[in-house]
Amino acid sequence: MDLTADTAALADATAEATRLLAPRYTEPVLAGLLLHATADGLTLAGNDRERAVSLSCAAIAHTEGTVLVPAKPLAETLRALEDPAVRLVVEGSQLAVRVPGARFALPLLDRDLHPGAGAPATDPVAEVDAIALATALRTVAGTAAKDDSLPMFTGVRMHGDGTLLRLVGSDRYRMATASLPMRGTAPFDVLVPAGLLGELAKLAGGTVRLHTAPNRFGASWGSVHVSTAVLDGGFLSPDAIQTSTVDTTLRIDAGALAAAVRRIGLYTDAGGVLELAVADGEIRLSGANQRSGEATEHVKADVSGGRTSPSFQVRYLLDALRPFTGQEVSLGIQPGMRATIVSAVDPGDVNITYYVMPMRAPGR
Template sequence: MDVTAPAHRLSAAVSAASRLLPARARLWLRADSGGLTVAGSDADLAVRLRCPATSHTDGSVAVPAAPLAETLKMLDTELVRLVVEGSRLALRLDNARFALPLLAAEAEGPAGELARVSEVDGSAFASALRIVAGTAAKDDPLPLFTGVRLQADGDRLTLTASDRYRMAVARLSLRASGSLDVLVPAVLLTEAARQARGVVGLHLGPGRFGLSWEGGLVGTAVLDAGFLSEDSIPSGAVDTTVSLDADALAAAVRRVGVYAEDRRVLTLEVGDAHVRLASARQDTGEAEETLKADVLGGRTSPSFQARYLLDALQAFAGERVVLSIQPGMRACLLRAVEPGEVTLTYYLMPMLPR
């Protein structure tokens, strides 16, 4: 194999594949007349990314992912040439040479077994995922709380994730009708959506799900999706609604939250035409701030963990948000007054006041 590629484009593809794959993974590099393919796989995951390149001699090799990614990230050059030299893959520059060991060839993962069932706008999909995946647990003994459930029925796609204390549900239009119901690891989905551009294809296979876009394909094993559903959260007892600017409320939460106790719980006291945020901490003092709001219903004073409330409000940045408050320890629902291309519902569990 002998191929010349733009250094920054190759670095981006190799780094993305390395982040998706487990540590100490190997990468396939395959050069042909269409450019350079960067691919990798394990028992659960397969990834293929394309990079523009000029192939002088077609061929394919397997190399360790981590040192290749680190080397490419540090190069300050426009082009890099990759040449097989005996048992090494050499990265040649005008004034430097780096050589990686060639690894034993293994079959690539089963990404090719996936069938395309629908497609979605990549920008809207990535925007929805940034919000929804943020509510998934980073580490949990129950895998379902580390995933995002994707459900398609007809021309709508629904994304759902939860870490028990909050849940985000986003809905957006599909470009083609389809049917699917899968639970996919949130970390992998987020990274794949970050790479995707233009139209994103949604794929299914036996026990697998995949995303494709021009120049890329990621396929992964799926988790058990059955339990994760917004239907499991009671939402029919709303007795107070509050409408106000999301950015203004978020800024107040940041300021007042500084004075919260170790659990960083603050109280949202709802009045006739305002909300008052209050918190106190024995060693730093106390704080309160009042904001004008449109209020319907009775007065109430739910308490929330400041960090979770702030995460929820950031999902509605630049918009006016409605908080639908239920009595007792039932979830509070947050929605945009004027939803855009992605329709979001954010469920936030209240906390017991101190």
């Protein structure tokens, strides 16, 4: 294989492919990237038997061919180059990366041990706007668990009914849901690993096409296609959370509340728990720590219903408020240890709801 390509374009394509591949591998060969050069350009593909990605990049192929090379070193080398054009050429058992005055050589990996580029994309079952999808995923995927010991909580449930895409994520202590418009041809309901969706939210542009196949889910935009094995997620549903016992509702500026929470958080104990006490026309946030002292701050709010004093972990409450920056939010507080429901007073096309569990206050 021998080709010449624009350095910046090839660096971007390689970096995108590397980010969409899984960060950990059971076999070194799965960390490789397949480069397939033809008269039509260059195709980059990776496959770790669960996640597969492919995309194309413009290139002039002097000699057509396919090689497998370590993905991360190739991406880092291309990113470090400043020359406008780069040449990739097979030299013995290495792939040489050449620019005027410099040569970098990567080992060729055994293609026979690699699972290949993966199955081609199925026809899309839905299309969504990339910006709207990214807005929803930044919140919903962020609530999924990071602990692989409970894999069912490491995914985002995606349910499409033809006109609306609904997303649900939870780590057992909080849950976020979002809905956004979609154009669909067939209903689907899958649990997709949140790690991949988090990268998709950062990289996708234009219109994102969603694909489903038995036990797999895929997304594509431009020349990029990524697919993954799905998880078992029929249990993950906001219907499992009781919301009929809200007895106190607050309307408050999300930014003002978040700023106060951050300040009071400086005075909380090691668990980072603060108390939110509801009064007439305001709420009072308080925290105490034997070493740093104590703090209290009052924030104006429209209050309806009863009076209550739930406690929350600072980090979780800030995460719940972050999607609503610049908006007025409604906090539906339920008695006891039931979830508090956070939503925008005037939601847009992307309608997000966040459920955050209260914590037991220190000393109670």
